[in-house]
Amino acid sequence: MTDTLTPVLTAYWDEPDIFTLEGYRRTGGYQALPKALGMPRRDVITAVKDSGLRGRGGAGFPTGVKWGFLPEGDAKPHYLVVNADESEPGACKDMPLIMANPHVLIEGSIIASYAIGASHAFIYIRGEVLHVIRRLRHAVAEAYEAGLLGTDILGSGFDLDIIVHAGAGAYICGEETALLDSLEGKRGLPRNKPPFPAVAGVYALPTNVNNVESIASAPAIILNGAEWFAGIGTEKSKGYGMFSLSGHVTTPGQYEAPLGTTLRQLLDVGGGIRAGHQLKFWTAGGSSAGILTDEHLDMPMDFESVAAAGSGLGTRSVQVFDETTCVVRVMLRWMEFYQHESCGKCTPCREGTYWLVRLIERLERGQGTDGDIDKLLDICDNIVGRAFCALGDSVGPPLTSAVKYFRDEFLRHQKEGGCPFDPAASTLWSAS
Numbered sequence: 212m213t214d215t216l217t218p219v220l221t222a223y224w225d226e227p228d229i230f231t232l233e234g235y236r237r238t239g240g241y242q243a244l245p246k247a248l249g250m251p252r253r254d255v256i257t258a259v260k261d262s263g264l265r266g267r268g269g270a271g272f273p274t275g276v277k278w279g280f281l282p283e284g285d286a287k288p289h290y291l292v293v294n295a296d297e298s299e300p301g302a303c304k305d306m307p308l309i310m311a312n313p314h315v316l317i318e319g320s321i322i323a324s325y326a327i328g329a330s331h332a333f334i335y336i337r338g339e340v341l342h343v344i345r346r347l348r349h350a351v352a353e354a355y356e357a358g359l360l361g362t363d364i365l366g367s368g369f370d371l372d373i374i375v376h377a378g379a380g381a382y383i384c385g386e387e388t389a390l391l392d393s394l395e396g397k398r399g400l401p402r403n404k405p406p407f408p409a410v411a412g413v414y415a416l417p418t419n420v421n422n423v424e425s426i427a428s429a430p431a432i433i434l435n436g437a438e439w440f441a442g443i444g445t446e447k448s449k450g451y452g453m454f455s456l457s458g459h460v461t462t463p464g465q466y467e468a469p470l471g472t473t474l475r476q477l478l479d480v481g482g483g484i485r486a487g488h489q490l491k492f493w494t495a496g497g498s499s500a501g502i503l504t505d506e507h508l509d510m511p512m513d514f515e516s517v518a519a520a521g522s523g524l525g526t527r528s529v530q531v532f533d534e535t536t537c538v539v540r541v542m543l544r545w546m547e548f549y550q551h552e553s554c555g556k557c558t559p560c561r562e563g564t565y566w567l568v569r570l571i572e573r574l575e576r577g578q579g580t581d582g583d584i585d586k587l588l589d590i591c592d593n594i595v596g597r598a599f600c601a602l603g604d605s606v607g608p609p610l611t612s613a614v615k616y617f618r619d620e621f622l623r624h625q626k627e628g629g630c631p632f633d634p635a636a637s638t639l640w641s642a643s
Contacts, residue, residue: 215476217443217451219431220424221467224311230346232353235314241359243430247322248367255326259429261437263449268294268422269496269525271448271514280409281327281417289329290418292394292408293320293426295336296378296385299605300498300548301528304453305423307465309336310343312427313350317373319426321364322433324371327419331372335390338377348375382552386600387420389554400556401600424453444470448513448524458493458531459485459639470524471511474503477529485639488533492616496525498545499605501612502538521612537632538617539624542610543571549606557599563590564606574621577629584614584621 228234235241247255260275281289293316297305309316316334324332336344351373354360362370381399384390388402391413412418428450432440441449448470454477457463461482468477474493484490492502495512501522503510510516517524532541550564570587573579587610595607614621623631 215472215480216466216468218467219451220308220312220315220427220453221465229312230310230314230350232314232350232357235312239434240314240430241318243434244318244321244359245365245367247325247429247433248365248369252326252328255322255433258437259326259432262432262440263437263444264425264428264432264440265448265450265514266422267424267428267452267526269499269523271524274421274425274428277409277421278323278327278419280407281419282410283328285417288331288414288416289327290413290416291320291324291327291329291332291426292387292391292413292418292420293332293334293423294385294387294390294420295334295423296382296390297423297526298337298380298382298385298552299526299528300545301455301457301494301530302497302526303455303457303528304465304526306340306343308423308427308453309347313347314354315430316347316423316427317350317354317359319429320373321359321371322429323419323421323426325369327417329419330370331374333374333376333394333413335376335378335384335394337380337384339380344375344377351375381554382548383554383600383602386602389600390420391418400554445511445513445515447515452527454512454527454529456481456529456531459488459533459536459637460531461485471513471516473509473511474529474531475508478531484531484533488535491532491534491536492538492613493532494522494528494530494609496523497528497530498548498609499523499601500525501608502616503612504616521615522608533637535632535637537575537630537634537637538613538620539571539575540630540632540634542613543568543575545609546571546606549602553602557603559594560598560603560606563594563598563603566590567606567610574624575630577624577627579621579625581622581625584618588614 223229223238256278264274265271320332384393384399389399393399408418444450451469454466490505495517546567550568553560555561591607594603
């Protein structure tokens with residue numbers, strides 16, 4: 212551990228049995244649950260509000276405020292839905308968290324369900340990660356057997372059932388309303404808003420949808436207090452978070468640190484850029500955020516600072532690329548992903564992503580023109596803010612920032628009649 216890191220969710224990942232009920236309890240697990248169940252529901256919500264916890268799924272909306280949106284005394288069933296459909300390029304924190312310590316998510320889900328008055332909780336997880344699904348279902352079964360799920364949990368009179376639902380592997384289902392449609396057995400397509408899920412979510416009933424890390428953070432907040440959590444991070448971005456450091460770094464991995472940590476600090480604990488190379492560009496929030504360069508090495512990675520730099524903190528998917536990387540090829544791979552994952556419901560995203568891929572392919576082959584670059588920006592402008600959901604809004608920032616910082620590289624492909632970079636040099640196992 213270094214002064215940069217604040218391991219809480221990741222504190223016991225090196226324990227060989229932390230994923231079991233016995234291992235989790237040995238390290239302090241399920242101590243927050245009886246405390247929460249002994250508090251009035253509104254006090255649990257207030258504690259999460261006062262902690263300053265903001266959604267860890269990308270949008271950064273205050274978690275306690277979102278919990279408070281669900282109506283009280285409406286005599287309707289309420290539902291909690293945990294969004295574990297992590298699938299954006301670079302995003303890799305929720306699956307390791309569930310795999311390493313599924314019970315912290317279960318405890319957080321019970322606390323959140325109690326706070327919002329839900330007797331059913333769904334954990335929606337992408338179907339490709341079968342090993343993670345099996346581990347989570349095993350942990351849920353352990354919790355039932357121990358009386359932590361089911362009826363009259365810990366003698367509190369509170370009942371809760373948790374259902375682990377495997378999705379079919381669609382990035383669009385990470386959007387909360389598309390997730391709800393998929394959960395109901397429909398094709399995963401985003402819904403019109405309003406009504407918002409807090410009013411009409413799953414089965415058209417009040418629903419709270421939260422990210423895995425957001426829900427998993429609840430036990431520590433309840434156990435240690437809102438002031439403890441609020442004392443970490445920055446003034447407007449409270450607490451700690453998991454930074455997924457990947458790419459051309461010596462030691463990639465999950466680094467749990469206060470919000471406001473800089474890339475330079477993360478690289479220090481991650482061993483720096485791979486030997487013999489230097490930083491070219493990086494992302495703070497995955498492929499849906501604008502790329503950044505070495506001029507942002509000391510920028511605090513909090514919601515406000517990253518937004519001011521023209522990017523987004525997102526899921527803190529910190530992808531690092533060195534000078535061997537062709538930015539045009541990276542943009543092509545990302546746009547191919549977004550085109551493939553577009554649900555096709557709206558014209559801007561369906562048609563726009565198709566033409567972006569065609570144009571970048573031409574530019575990457577060295578057959579493009581100066582006008583193609585301007586056409587890329589024009590297409591982005593016609594997608595962002597005009598698409599039906601946030602998938603379309605994810606397309607523009609990486610491309611517009613790539614042109615902003617590396618326009619000469621796009622033109623260099625044209626001048627040299629092809630890509631001037633050696634693809635083998637940028638692979639992680641390359642000796643060059």
